[in-house]
Amino acid sequence: MRVLHVPHIVFKDELSSTKQPVVLNQPVSLQQIAEQPWPSFAYKPDVKFSIVHTGEHIVLTFNVEEAEVRHVNTAVNSSVWEDSCVEFFISFDDRGYYNFEFNCIGTALVGFGKDRNDRKLLPVNLVKRIRCFAQMEKKANSFQWQMQAIIPLSVFMYHAVFNLEGKKCKANFYKCGDKLSQPHFLAWKNIETAEPDFHQPAFFGDIEFEAKVS
Incomplete structure (x- = not known):
């Protein structure tokens, strides 16, 4: 069984207050979000991500190239x-599991529950502790954008998580765009359902947060 190992990084500044994205000083492998569980939604943008941690923060970076972009939702916990x-x-x-969702301008939605029908949105003031950085470039026939989210452990309000080192979890990573002219639903780990539904913890993959290298 393949496990995604999440490297530990050392970051001297307090990540919850930094005004700049995290620039990694070590190579980190990029993962593809390339599974297309529902072939009737045929459009497939190019999507990669990296994930690292500091022990107290998760740092996610997504790199996307797609034909069009939409960024209507600007309020926390809106329909991103x-x-x-x-x-x-x-x-x-x-x-239960946490769902972190971000549009291409960094608007965040976060919820918790056991399945699609049992979701509780996290308080807005808690979601705002996530630092998001977004940038976009228009190419000849596409848009390239990057979204980075720095998630402090305090956001996981239903769990007493104080340090990620050595912790084993289940997770999945996705790309979607329900109201784009070419709707699409891509996953890191494949999902076996008849209709698009990311709220499928049975299909989460294994991830392990590595310990700090002394």
Whole structure:
């Protein structure tokens, strides 16, 4: 069984207050979000991501190239999945999982629950602790954009998570755009359902947060 190992990085400044994206000083492997569970939605943008941690923060970076972009939602916990959107779902145990969703301008939605119908949106002031950085470039026939999210452990309000080192979890990563002219639904780990549905923890993959290298 393949496990995604999440490297530990050392970052001297306090990530919760930094005004700049994290620039990694070590090579980190990029993962493809390339599974297309529902072939009737044939459009397939190019999507890669990296994930690292500091022990107290998760740092996610998504790199996307797609034919068009949409960024209508600007309020925290609004319908960002309708826009050009990337997502990260993670569970620490069987009590439920967190869904982190970000559109291409860095608007965030975060919820928690056991399945699609059992979701509780996290308080806006808690979601605002996530630092998001977005940038975009228009190419001849496409848009290239990057979205980085720095997630402090305090956001995981339903779990007492104080340090990620050595922690084993389940997760999946997604790209969607429900209201684009070419709707699409891509996943890191494949999902076996008849209709598009990212809220499928049974199909999450294994990830492990590595310990700090002494």
